[in-house]
Amino acid sequence: SQSPRYWIQQARDSYNAWLSVAPIPPVLSNNPDAMTLYTSSLLILKNGLMPKLGTIVASFHHGTNYRVKNFVANVPVSDGYKTWGRDGLFAAIVLDAAGYRDEAEQYFAWMAQYV
Numbered sequence: 001s002q003s004p005r006y007w008i009q010q011a012r013d014s015y016n017a018w019l020s021v022a023p024i025p026p027v028l029s030n031n032p033d034a035m036t037l038y039t040s041s042l043l044i045l046k047n048g049l050m051p052k053l054g055t056i057v058a059s060f061h062h063g064t065n066y067r068v069k070n071f072v073a074n075v076p077v078s079d080g081y082k083t084w085g086r087d088g089l090f091a092a093i094v095l096d097a098a099g100y101r102d103e104a105e106q107y108f109a110w111m112a113q114y115v
Contacts, residue, residue, distance in 0.1 A: 015043055022099025042098060045091050049103055054110030056088040085111060 028035045048057040088107055096104035
């Protein structure tokens with residue numbers, strides 16, 4: 001069993017590794033407040049990704065997993081979520097522009113199955 005401090009450090013390292021993949025826009029390099037907002041926004045988007053599916057969650061709704069149960073195999077019933085095409089599209093465009101092309105492509109591939 002590991003301490004809470006250990007798991008917090010693991011999460012911090014994982015997030016920092018994910019953030020290090022994409023280049024930092026030059027306009028942010030001399031503005032710490034803007035950089036904090038930028039990285040926080042990317043992490044919020046990251047936390048809304050569902051890698052098994054490629055979806056970008058718009059809203060978490062525990063217990064409203066009808067769509068997950070009926071359209072996707074091997075996704076835990078507890079993973080209730082909602083996704084909206086327009087919102088996911090904007091998030092995917094931001095991820096792509098920030099250098100997270102794999103995440104954006106996963107969303108576009110998932111969306112292409114249902115539209």
